[in-house]
Amino acid sequence: MRKLIDPAQVKTTDNQSNSAGGVGHSTKHESARKHISGSAQYIDxxxxxxxxxxxxxxxxxxxxxxxxxxxxxxxxxxxxxxxxxxxxxxxxxxxxxxxxxxxxxxxxxxxxxxxxxxxxxxxxxxxxxxxxxxxxxxxxxxxxAQLTVEEALSAESFVLPTHTMQIGDSEAALTNAQHKLNGQIYVKGQExxxxxxxxxxxxxxxxxxxxxxxxxxxxxxxxxxxxxxxxxxxxxxxxxxxxxxxxxxxxxxxxxxxxxxxxxxxxxxxxxxxxxxxxxxxxxxTGKRHDFDNKWQAGFDDSGLLQGVNFELSAKCGYSPDLSEGIVDRAMFHADNAYYLGNAVIKGHRCKTHTVSNTAFRGFGGPQGMMAIETLMDDIACYLGKDPLDVRKTNLYQADRTTTHYGQEVEQQVLPELIEQLETSSNYRIRREQITAFNATNPYVKKGLALTPVKFGISFTVKHLNQAGALLQIYTDGTMLINHGGTEMGQGLYTKIQQVVASAFGVTVNRVNVSSTRTDKVPNTSPTAASSGTDLNGMAAQNACDIIKSSLIEFAIEHYSTQGLTLTNNDICFENDLVLIGQQTIPFGEFIKLAYMNRVPLFAAGHYKTPKIYYDRETAKGQPFLYYANGAAVSEVSVDTLTGEYKVEQVDILHDVGQSLNPALDIGQIEGGFVQGMGWLTTEDLSWDDSGKLISNSPANYKIPTAFDVPEKLKVDLYQQHNTEVTIHSSKAVGEPPLMLAISVWAALRDACASTTSHKFIPRLDTPATPERIFWALKECQDYLHTGTSRVQGSEKEQVN
CATH class of the missing domain: 3.90.1170.50 (Aldehyde oxidase/xanthine dehydrogenase, a/b hammerhead)
Known part of the structure; x- marks a missing residue:
C-alpha cells in the first residue's frame, strides 16, 4: 500500500477569487467530517x-x-x-x-x-x-437461452439496430497499405x-x-x-x-x-x-458494464502510421436496450482514442442476450472502444520492432490531422505536449533501457512498461440532456442556499458548486450551503453522468449568481447616488466577505440586509445549456462533444512467469483538468478512477455458468481492488493548461477520463509477456488480465518460441527469430 499524500502538499491553482476556500482552492469535501465520523446520513x-x-x-x-x-x-x-x-x-x-x-x-x-x-x-x-x-x-x-455475444451475432439478434461511422475509404486504404494486421480482443464487463x-x-x-x-x-x-x-x-x-x-x-x-x-x-x-x-x-x-467483443483490420506504413482501419464493436447488452444505444455510440466515438484514423469504418452492434440488461458505467462505453485501438498500437509496434510509445506518438491527432471519424475537429492540441512532458518527468526512456537489461538477466520475473494516452469527449451524446438548472437563495444574514440538478455520489460536486457560488460573491465557502437535489426545487434535471455534473450545474449556479449580482449592483448604484456618489458597475466589487462601493466598504451581510430592506430580490433561478454540440445520426457526423479531456499514464509492472502473478510497481500520471476548481478533489478523482479502471482490467472477473446464472455474485468470488492493490509509487500531476472552451472557470471534467488511464497497466502486463520473446511476438490478452490469463498469455509466448508460429490477435502470422 502506498504512502498517503499530505493534503498540505496539494497546490492551489491560480484563480480570480480571493475568497476563502473558493474556486482554485483545495477545499475539503463538504461532507468529509460527516463521512469520517459516520454522521453522513444515507437512506438506510x-x-x-x-x-x-x-x-x-x-x-x-x-x-x-x-x-x-x-x-x-x-x-x-x-x-x-x-x-x-x-x-x-x-x-x-x-x-x-x-x-x-x-x-x-x-x-x-x-x-x-x-x-x-x-x-x-x-x-x-x-x-x-x-x-x-x-x-x-x-x-x-x-x-x-442466448447467453453470449457470439450467439447473438450468429442469430443476428440485437436490442437496437447496428450503427456505422465512416471517414474516407478504408477498403482502398487497406488494399494499398504496406502492412496489414487483423485482430480481436474480448473486454469483459464490470460490477x-x-x-x-x-x-x-x-x-x-x-x-x-x-x-x-x-x-x-x-x-x-x-x-x-x-x-x-x-x-x-x-x-x-x-x-x-x-x-x-x-x-x-x-x-x-x-x-x-x-x-x-x-x-x-x-x-x-x-x-x-x-x-x-x-x-x-x-x-x-442489476446490470453491469457491457462486455465488448472488438475485432479489427488495419493497414499501416513502415513508421506505424495508420492507413486504414475497420472496427467491429459488439456489445453484450442483455435482454433490453436500457442505455445501450448511447453506450455503444460512445464506444464508437472513442474507438480512435487519441489517434487520427484518416480512413475508417466503425460498426457498433447492440447484441441481445438473455442476461440482466447492462447499463451505464464510468466511461459509458468509451473505455471498451479505446481498448481496441490500444491493442492495435501494441500489435503494430511488435510487428515493426518499435517502441509502442513511438507508434502511439506517430498516430496522435496533430497539425493537419485533426478530423475525427465522426467529423468533429480536435481543436485544442494537448496530447503531443502532455505526452512529451510525462515521458520526460517519468524517465520513460531510461526506465525502458533498465527494464530491457533487467529482463535479459532475470529468467523468472519479467518487467513491463507502457505509456498510454486518453482523449475523452465531454458532453452527453443525447443533445437535450446537456442542460441544467439551479435555484439560489440569499438570506438576510448573508448566508446562501443553492439547489441544483446534480447529485452527490462522493465525487465532490456539491463542494465545487459551493466554491463557485462563494467565489461569485467573494465570500467564504462557509456562507454557502448546498441542499439536497429535489425535483420540486429544480425541475427536469439531467442525470449526473457523462462527467458533466460540474460543467452543467456549475454554469447554472453561476448564472443564478450573475442574476442576483446584477440586481445588487444596480441597487448599489441607485442607493448610493443619493449620497452624492456617481458609480458605475466597475465601482462595485465583492471580495473578502466585503462589498466595495467606490472608496467605501460594507460587510457582505450588512449589504444583503440593506438590499432586502430596499426590496431587492435575493433569489434567482439559473439555467445553462451546452453550446455548439450536435450529431446527425443519419450521416453519422457532427460535434457531439464541447471539448476533450486528456491525460496519459506510465505504468510499470513485474510478472512471475511461472505463475502469472504480477504486481503494479509504479504509476506516473499527468492529467488535463483545465483550470482546476479544486486540485485536491481532482487528484482524488484521478486516483480513484485509475484504481477502478485497474480493477476492471486486471482483477474483476464477471462469470456466469452455462444456464446464465451469475457465479461471481458476492465479494467472496468477485475481487475489487483494495488499498493493497494500489501501487506504492503513484504520482499524479495536473497538466497546467486552461480550457479554451467557455466552461466554469475554464475547468475540465474529471469524473470519467482517469479510469481509462489504467489501460497503461494492461498494456504493461502485455509488454512483460512479450518480453519473454524479446518482443518478437505479443500474445492476445483478453480482460480482465487475471494471473490465470497472464499465465496462458505466457504459455502462448512459449508456444511461439517453440514453433515460430502463433495466432496474433486473431490472425495467423509467421514471426522470424
Whole structure:
C-alpha cells in the first residue's frame, strides 16, 4: 500500500477569487467530517417511520422461459407479509425503461434473465419479506437461452439496430497499405460495487402523491417513471437525493425499479416503504458494464502510421436496450482514442442476450472502444520492432490531422505536449533501457512498461440532456442556499458548486450551503453522468449568481447616488466577505440586509445549456462533444512467469483538468478512477455458468481492488493548461477520463509477456488480465518460441527469430 499524500502538499491553482476556500482552492469535501465520523446520513441510516414496511422480490430462476403459472398463496400467508403484488396490480404503465421500452417492473408472461422480478412482497421486516418470497410456486416452460455475444451475432439478434461511422475509404486504404494486421480482443464487463447498495424509501403525501428519497443519479427520471407506474401527474411526485454511497453509472437508470416499487406499495397501502436490495440480490438483478467483443483490420506504413482501419464493436447488452444505444455510440466515438484514423469504418452492434440488461458505467462505453485501438498500437509496434510509445506518438491527432471519424475537429492540441512532458518527468526512456537489461538477466520475473494516452469527449451524446438548472437563495444574514440538478455520489460536486457560488460573491465557502437535489426545487434535471455534473450545474449556479449580482449592483448604484456618489458597475466589487462601493466598504451581510430592506430580490433561478454540440445520426457526423479531456499514464509492472502473478510497481500520471476548481478533489478523482479502471482490467472477473446464472455474485468470488492493490509509487500531476472552451472557470471534467488511464497497466502486463520473446511476438490478452490469463498469455509466448508460429490477435502470422 502506498504512502498517503499530505493534503498540505496539494497546490492551489491560480484563480480570480480571493475568497476563502473558493474556486482554485483545495477545499475539503463538504461532507468529509460527516463521512469520517459516520454522521453522513444515507437512506438506510434514516429513522424508521411508523408503520414502515420492507420489500423483497421473487425472481426468475431461468434465463429464458414462459411463465405458465404463479401460485403465491403460501407467500401471502407467511408471517409478517402485508401485501403481495404482480404485474396485474400496477395501475399505470408497467415499464421502467429509461429510453426505450422493454424493462417491465414485474414480468408478465415471459422472463428473459435469471433474476427478473415476477412478484413483490411488502412485509414488516426485510427478513420476513425475503423469507416469504421463497414460498412461491412458479411453473415455467423453458425456452432456448442466448447467453453470449457470439450467439447473438450468429442469430443476428440485437436490442437496437447496428450503427456505422465512416471517414474516407478504408477498403482502398487497406488494399494499398504496406502492412496489414487483423485482430480481436474480448473486454469483459464490470460490477459497479458501490458501497451503498440500491435503495429507495417512499411515503404517501396528503394530496395523493408520493415523496421518494432514492439513491439515484437521475431524480427526474425517477419522478417520471413513478408517475407513469401510478398513472398520476408529475407534480404529485417529489424525488429527492441528498447523497449516494457511490454509483459509477449503476444508479443512472437501474435505481428506478426500486423507487417505483417502493412508491407502488406506498400508494397501495398508504404506508411508508423501504426497498433495500441485499448485496447478492443487487449483483444478480442489476446490470453491469457491457462486455465488448472488438475485432479489427488495419493497414499501416513502415513508421506505424495508420492507413486504414475497420472496427467491429459488439456489445453484450442483455435482454433490453436500457442505455445501450448511447453506450455503444460512445464506444464508437472513442474507438480512435487519441489517434487520427484518416480512413475508417466503425460498426457498433447492440447484441441481445438473455442476461440482466447492462447499463451505464464510468466511461459509458468509451473505455471498451479505446481498448481496441490500444491493442492495435501494441500489435503494430511488435510487428515493426518499435517502441509502442513511438507508434502511439506517430498516430496522435496533430497539425493537419485533426478530423475525427465522426467529423468533429480536435481543436485544442494537448496530447503531443502532455505526452512529451510525462515521458520526460517519468524517465520513460531510461526506465525502458533498465527494464530491457533487467529482463535479459532475470529468467523468472519479467518487467513491463507502457505509456498510454486518453482523449475523452465531454458532453452527453443525447443533445437535450446537456442542460441544467439551479435555484439560489440569499438570506438576510448573508448566508446562501443553492439547489441544483446534480447529485452527490462522493465525487465532490456539491463542494465545487459551493466554491463557485462563494467565489461569485467573494465570500467564504462557509456562507454557502448546498441542499439536497429535489425535483420540486429544480425541475427536469439531467442525470449526473457523462462527467458533466460540474460543467452543467456549475454554469447554472453561476448564472443564478450573475442574476442576483446584477440586481445588487444596480441597487448599489441607485442607493448610493443619493449620497452624492456617481458609480458605475466597475465601482462595485465583492471580495473578502466585503462589498466595495467606490472608496467605501460594507460587510457582505450588512449589504444583503440593506438590499432586502430596499426590496431587492435575493433569489434567482439559473439555467445553462451546452453550446455548439450536435450529431446527425443519419450521416453519422457532427460535434457531439464541447471539448476533450486528456491525460496519459506510465505504468510499470513485474510478472512471475511461472505463475502469472504480477504486481503494479509504479504509476506516473499527468492529467488535463483545465483550470482546476479544486486540485485536491481532482487528484482524488484521478486516483480513484485509475484504481477502478485497474480493477476492471486486471482483477474483476464477471462469470456466469452455462444456464446464465451469475457465479461471481458476492465479494467472496468477485475481487475489487483494495488499498493493497494500489501501487506504492503513484504520482499524479495536473497538466497546467486552461480550457479554451467557455466552461466554469475554464475547468475540465474529471469524473470519467482517469479510469481509462489504467489501460497503461494492461498494456504493461502485455509488454512483460512479450518480453519473454524479446518482443518478437505479443500474445492476445483478453480482460480482465487475471494471473490465470497472464499465465496462458505466457504459455502462448512459449508456444511461439517453440514453433515460430502463433495466432496474433486473431490472425495467423509467421514471426522470424
Amino acid at each position: 441510516d434514516m429513522p424508521v417511520l411508523p408503520n414502515m414496511l420492507y420489500v423483497a422480490t421473487g425472481y426468475s430462476c431461468h434465463a429464458h422461459a414462459i411463465v405458465k403459472s404463479v401460485d403465491l398463496s403460501a407467500v401471502k400467508q407467511a408471517i409478517g407479509v402485508v401485501d403481495v403484488i404482480t404485474h396485474t396490480d400496477i395501475p399505470g404503465h408497467n415499464d421502467v425503461g429509461p429510453v426505450y421500452g422493454g424493462d417491465p417492473l414485474l414480468a408478465e408472461h415471459k422472463v428473459e434473465y435469471i433474476g427478473q422480478p415476477i412478484f413483490a412482497v411488502a412485509a414488516t421486516s426485510l427478513h420476513a419479506a425475503k423469507k416469504a418470497v421463497k414460498l412461491a410456486k412458479i411453473e415455467y416452460q423453458i425456452l432456448p 459497479h460495487f458501490y458501497l451503498e447498495g440500491q435503495i429507495s424509501q417512499a411515503w404517501p403525501t396528503e394530496d395523493g402523491g408520493i415523496h421518494v428519497i432514492t439513491s439515484t443519479q437521475h431524480p427526474s427520471e425517477i419522478q417520471k417513471l413513478i408517475a407513469e407506474i401510478l398513472s398520476i401527474p408529475l407534480h404529485l411526485v417529489v424525488s429527492e437525493v441528498r447523497r449516494m454511497g457511490g454509483a459509477f453509472g449503476g444508479k443512472e437508470s437501474q435505481a428506478a425499479a426500486l423507487a417505483c416499487m417502493a412508491a407502488l406499495f406506498a400508494n397501495r397501502l398508504n404506508r411508508p416503504i423501504r426497498y433495500k436490495m441485499p448485496r447478492q440480490d443487487d449483483m444478480i438483478q
